[in-house]
Amino acid sequence: MNEAEFISALRAIATSPQARGLADDAAVIEFGSETLVLTHDTMVESVHVLEGQDPADIAWKLVAVNLSDLAGKGAEPVGVLISHMLGSDDHRLVAGLKEVLETYDVLLLGGDTVRGDGARAWGCTAIGRACHSPVPARDGARPGDAIYLGGRIGFAMLGFEALRDDTDDDDSAYRRPVPQLALGRDLAPHVSAMMDISDGLLLDASRIANASSVTLAIERTLVAPLAPEDRLEDAMRWGDDYVLLCTGPAGLDAQFPVTRIGQVTAKGADPVILDGECPEGNLGYTH
Ligand SMILES: Nc1ncnc2c1ncn2[C@@H]1O[C@H](COP(=O)(O)OP(=O)(O)O)[C@@H](O)[C@H]1O
Ligand SMILES: Cc1ncc(C[n+]2csc(CCOP(=O)(O)OP(=O)(O)O)c2C)c(N)n1
Ligand SMILES: [Mg+2]
Structure with a gap:
């Protein structure tokens, strides 16, 4: 199993x-x-x-x-x-x-x-x-909601590589992840669904999609500024990021330090689509 x-x-x-x-x-x-x-x-x-x-x-x-x-x-x-x-x-x-x-x-x-x-x-x-009731779940995303990310992804991956290869690059994101507690409390009253990303953006996005019976349509150009240069594809799949992923009304990015990365759509053939297509390969980390 x-x-x-x-x-x-x-x-x-x-x-x-x-x-x-x-x-x-x-x-x-x-x-x-x-x-x-x-x-x-x-x-x-x-x-x-x-x-x-x-x-x-x-x-x-x-x-x-x-x-x-x-x-x-x-x-x-x-x-x-x-x-x-x-x-x-x-x-x-x-x-x-x-x-x-x-x-x-x-x-x-x-x-x-x-x-x-x-x-x-x-x-x-x-x-x-x-701190807020109802407690945000993964199953509340609805077509028309925006998708937001609460921080950067792919830096634990870089940290892991630095530590493994014993280089001087920054390994703190891998060694000492920072839980987004204050942000989660601030967002809770406004989101339709929320979770933290541990297994990779695409895989965890698919979990919100499956729980909510919708599709999450993510755009590379919106995610790219949050990921290390030239490593976007790995950064969306490696995991260990521990940043918040949520869905909710337009404009949350004007109120809170989150970045809009896409849009929730009606359930299609795939739980997550990237620039309109089914992402290739593994979506993230699984045991
Ligand atoms: N061995 C287990 N016994 C009971 N529940 C489990 C076990 N493993 C995972 N779960 C449950 O399965 C769900 C998914 O787990 P997981 O993917 O590890 O979530 P997370 O990424 O939030 O830690 C959670 O509700 C978790 O509590
Ligand atoms: C030595 C090492 N190899 C590979 C990884 C990558 N990795 C292992 S588990 C994992 C995801 C998080 O672990 P999981 O047990 O799925 O946590 P959960 O989703 O239950 O919070 C990642 C990205 C790592 N963190 N360390
Ligand atoms: Mg777990």
Whole structure:
């Protein structure tokens, strides 16, 4: 089974509305007067981070990618639970964790620690509080909506290449992604659909399209200024960007720091079209 097939099989179990059909960034649970937003992501050595990377950067990325899912729902983080496999330089993991939690004012609530053989893996559950109701989902995009991107793409890819090849180029976008928490909270009341991009713009756009039963028509000339020169095609597919992708009324780009990259159209043959055609090759990263 691949990732998509496995998640499909789980859908038969996760039937509560709070699970949002396992087709969203997070679960949403109304609890007393609050709405809780819950998400979990795992990172694996050699899959998500390079072997031998500073554990302080691993801790940062682990928490940041989970906070990015909360950002996609316009939620404010409350706390996290972390799992860790003991290795070398564990004190650096603690230092990185302290840094990211202090930066985003998030509580460490608990977690788990184990020792094991083989590639190491780290898990994080993040708990947030919704700041706007309804909590933006992936299924609200409608024909006529504009498509917006909340930041640049393809720079984690460059950072990965710099770190892997040990060059002097900037690797911070790969090592230390920045969750767009404030932007997500600002956008939440105005968007029809929103998520964060982790697996690549085109693949994650197809997830909004499929959830909403529409097609997302993206234009290269609008995306190009947000991507590294000469790497646009890779930048739209590599992933690890952790910027917000949303749909909504025209003019959001005048109110917020987002860039319009296309238009939602009625559902066509393909979930995503690029300059009017079905994009070639893989749309993004899949396990
Ligand atoms: N092992 C699992 N058990 C339960 N739910 C899962 C599992 N793996 C993925 N999901 C759910 O499937 C959906 C898609 O997951 P994913 O693509 O990882 O989302 P994201 O990119 O926002 O992290 C989410 O609702 C997630 O909670
Ligand atoms: C060493 C290494 N190789 C390749 C990549 C590229 N990569 C691996 S996983 C991934 C996407 C995000 O991971 P996933 O587990 O799908 O996160 P989620 O969508 O659940 O948030 C990307 C871009 C990487 N980050 N690090
Ligand atoms: Mg995930």
